[in-house]
Amino acid sequence: MNAKNSTADRIKQAALKMFAESGYEGASLSEIAKEVGIKTPSIYAHYKSKEQLFLQLINEVIAEERQQYTAMLEAVREEPAHRQLYRLFDFFTDLSHLTTGQAFLKRTILVPPRHLRDRLRQDFLRYEHELSDGLLKVWRKGAAEGIFHSQDEERMLAAFYVCVDGLLVENQLYEEELYGSRKQMVWLSLWQLWTLTARED
Numbered sequence: 314m315n316a317k318n319s320t321a322d323r324i325k326q327a328a329l330k331m332f333a334e335s336g337y338e339g340a341s342l343s344e345i346a347k348e349v350g351i352k353t354p355s356i357y358a359h360y361k362s363k364e365q366l367f368l369q370l371i372n373e374v375i376a377e378e379r380q381q382y383t384a385m386l387e388a389v390r391e392e393p394a395h396r397q398l399y400r401l402f403d404f405f406t407d408l409s410h411l412t413t414g415q416a417f418l419k420r421t422i423l424v425p426p427r428h429l430r431d432r433l434r435q436d437f438l439r440y441e442h443e444l445s446d447g448l449l450k451v452w453r454k455g456a457a458e459g460i461f462h463s464q465d466e467e468r469m470l471a472a473f474y475v476c477v478d479g480l481l482v483e484n485q486l487y488e489e490e491l492y493g494s495r496k497q498m499v500w501l502s503l504w505q506l507w508t509l510t511a512r513e514d
Contacts, residue, residue: 321359323349328366329374333417337367337426364429371421371433374414375440386447394455399500401448405477406496408484419481445470461507472506 327348331340342363346353360366385404389397411419425433449466456463476499484492 320349320351320355324351324356324359324366325370325373329370329413329417332367332370333413333420336420336424337363337429367426368429368432370414370417371436374418375436377414378418379440379443382444382447386450394451394458394460395504397451398448398455401451402473402477402500402503406480406499408481408492409489422478423481441474448473465507469507472503476503 324345327345328340331345331348334340340363342356343353346356356366360369382404385400386397389400392400408419421433422437448470452461452466452469453463455461461469480492480496480499483495487495
């Protein structure tokens with residue numbers, strides 16, 4: 314690895330940490346440069362602006378999480394549908410061992426920079442569609458097994474994302490033990506919601 318690439322990587326790592334801790338507005342290029350051990354203008358040899366650096370990091374972190382998601386789906390492919398769905402739920406709600414990149418992504422989802430909100434909304438929606446494809450494959454497997462109602466997909470997705478997003482907020486408020494208890498109660502409620510229609514039919 315040459316010196317230029319090494320510096321670019323160190324800038325990204327420093328920026329990722331600061332964006333995760335302080336958000337877009339709270340992290341300055343001067344602080345990032347200081348962390349790397351370079352002068353602020355040197356950053357522009359690698360990134361055109363703070364905004365470009367931020368958006369590049371978002372794209373890279375989403376790509377990394379997408380790869381983990383795909384690998385997890387493949388790993389549980391032969392398991393029963395109800396077990397696969399719980400693994401998917403746990404993938405998004407086990408927040409006790411977040412990487413810096415995941416913490417950065419979660420923070421940005423909760424509090425996106427105001428001037429990038431529309432741009433990020435589109436990026437996140439595209440990513441959500443990819444995640445939904447995996448969820449729906451598992452859901453349809455469960456429907457084929459008679460666990461779920463095959464026509465209830467939109468309801469399933471809406472409930473899933475609302476609960477996952479809500480737990481992301483609760484994770485910021487509660488200690489680990491209480492969060493874990495809430496998470497299990499939410500899962501049981503989701504399962505009852507999803508299976509109720511199938512039982513009634």
